[in-house]
Each structure stands twice: as structure tokens, then as C-alpha cells.
Amino acid sequence: MKRDYYEVLGVSRDATLDEIKKAYRKIAKENHPDVKPGDKEAEQRFKEATEAYAVLSNPEKRAQYDQYGHAGVDFNGQGGFGNFRDFDFSDFDFGLGDIFDMFFGGGMGGSARRRGPTRGADLRYDLDITLEEAAFGAKKVIEIPLTETCSTCGGSGAAPGTHPQTCSQCGGTGQIRTVQRTPFGQIATSRTCPACNGQGTVIISYCPKCQGKGKIREMKKIEVNIPAGSEDGLSLRFSGKGEAGERGGPSGDLYVVLNILPHEFFERKGNDVYCEVPITFVQAALGAEIEVPTLHGKVKLRIPEGTQTSKVFKIKGKGIPYRRGGGAGDQHVKVIVTTPTKLNEKQKQLLREFAKITSESQQLGKKSFWDKVKENVKDAIG
Secondary structure (H helix, E strand, O other): OOOOHHHHHOOOOOOOHHHHHHHHHHHHHHHOOOOOOOOHHHHHHHHHHHHHHHHHOOHHHHHHHHHHHHHHOOOOHHHHHHHHHHOOOOOOOOOHHHHHHHHHOOOHHHOOOOOOOEOOOOEEEEEEEOHHHHHHOEEEEEEEEEEEEOOOOOOOOEOOOOOOEEOOOOOOOOEEEEEEEEOOEEEEEEEEOOOOOOOOEEOOOEOOOOOOOOEEEEEEEEEEEEOOOOOOOOEEEEOOOOOOOEOOOOOOOEEEEEEEOOOOOOEEEOOEEEEEEEEOHHHHHHOEEEEEEEOOEEEEEEEOOOOOOOOEEEEOOOOOEOOOOOOEOOEEEEEEEOOOOOOOHHHHHHHHHHHHOOOHHHHHOOOOHHHHHHHHHHHHHO
């Protein structure tokens, strides 16, 4: 037993045309075969809703249905479905041909829709680069396996001097249509033409280079220009460098995604660069001028006397250049005071004498633990 059309669309019997359209649009979008391919239940819901809309959106058919029910609108066989051309499906995101494909397996009136040109697939290539290459830019040559249109036949698959011929079995439609007469009318069905596999054309003489495929797969070298200031994960798009299209369609794009390798000395944060540099106890105590490596080359850095370990100095403009111009980030240098090892006896004696004439707070470069304790006790006593 067929369900009531109003129940199928989930609207009341006095629903307006706009309400009917809105209800059908929702059901059709949710159950369209492009959304749920291979789902037979969704396909059935789509058919059911389309049939209900075809009746309720037409004032004359709706009036007949309201008076006589399903008997008033015969949708069994070709006679009923053929009347779909009287209804307006132009407001929807799917075409009238999609609906006829659902019921007849082919195009409206038996004229199958051949597939047109299709754009080729996009490709992704992950490219490892150094921090220096990311900072200042570089040119790299990559090699990728790529399917391209055959240069000998231009993608037709036919030998030079020949062309694909229109299929004699389907007349170029790519579909074989059959019509069956039933007690309820004629039912038309369509299937892919076995002679041309739905292409509508057949190749008499194959191209010797691609063997009739129209495409060849080979290794392709592509030059990649890495812009200065590139970030990790930056995607570079190369239009038309992807896989070849189908049936004369354009090629896809190639996306080269940059992966910046870890550096043994520098760490990058945005456009700033961080590093650690060791200095001696004497340099920290008395001050010194040291050489510091940067991505731009060595620079001199002044260490003031009394510098403590982990002190960070900033060198302006020695970081990563900005990709869109306007200078560069900064370099941050953390100095680490090292402790001398393998001292001889004379060196040890000098350090002992130094310790005798130097207070603990001087040696530590700050108030000692016991100095802080004494101050806290004094403050508590008042």
C-alpha cells in the first residue's frame, strides 16, 4: 500500500505550495543518490518524495488526489512518470535528468547524458627543507610520478591521423535503451552501452604510445621556488601540474607542502630565532665581547660584567625575514655560564683565595639564602 503523499512529505493537507516545496527540498537533499550512494532505503525515500511532490505541486493533480486518492493519479509505468515533465523542478539543486535516472536508469525520453570533460585530480607533495632555505628562499627540483595527456594523440587514444568513431550500437549516446510494455503502461530502462563502455565513441586504431588510454604515466621534474620567510606547513600551489583530466578536461593542481627540518642550533618561533651560547665564568664576571652565530652570519655581542646564567640578549633584525617584506624578526640569545673542570692545584688555590675575600652574595650575584632568612626574621620581630 502506498503511503499518503501528505504523510510522505510531512505536511498538512492544507499546506501551501511553498511549504510543500520546502518539505520536498529537505527530503530530497537528505536522500539524493549523490549524498547517499548505494543506500537503497534512501533511494526509495527519494523516489517516494519525488512522486508525492509531482502530484501535490500541481493544482490539478492535487485536486484529483484529494478527491480520489491514489486512484486519481496513476503513477504506475511510463504513462504516469512521463507526466513529470509537466512539473517544475527548476528550484532545486538537482536536475530533472537526475529524477528520470532514478526511475528509468537513463535520461529523459531515452536520451542518455554522456559524461563531459572532467577535471584531473589534485596532488600533494611534502617537501623537506632546512631552516636556512625557509628563511632566505631556495630553488628545489622535485620529481613526481604524474599522469599526463598523451602528447601523440592529444588524449583521444586514437592513432595519429585517425579519430574516435561514433559508436554504432548506441548512436553516440553511451546508453542502450529498452522499452517494455506492461499492463500498466510502458517502462523504459537504460544501461551502459557494452560496445563503448558509455563513452559514445570507439577507437578503431589505438595510439601506439598510450595504447588507446589517452594518458601516460611518467616521472616529471618540477622546479619549486621557495619564498623567503616560508613557514612550516606552507602550501605552494602549482596550477595545472596535477593529474590529467578526463575527456579533454583540465589538469588538476599540485600542492607542495613545506616541512622545515629541526636545526641543530636554532629554534624558530614565528619570525624570531632562539639559541643558547655558553660563556665562561670569567666572561660572565668581568664582561666580554663574544661572537654569536646567526642565520645572517656571525655578529659581536657585548656581555656586561656580572652577567648571570640564563640571561637572554636580543639581537634585532637577525631572525627570519618576513615573507611579505618589511624586515626580519629578532634573535634571542640565552647565555649559559659554564663551570670550569679539571683544575690544577694552582687554579684551585687561587679560587680558594678568591672565595676568602669574596662574600657569598657577591659570588652568587644576589643575596644569599641566609641573608634572606635574617631579613625575614628581623621583619617578623619588628
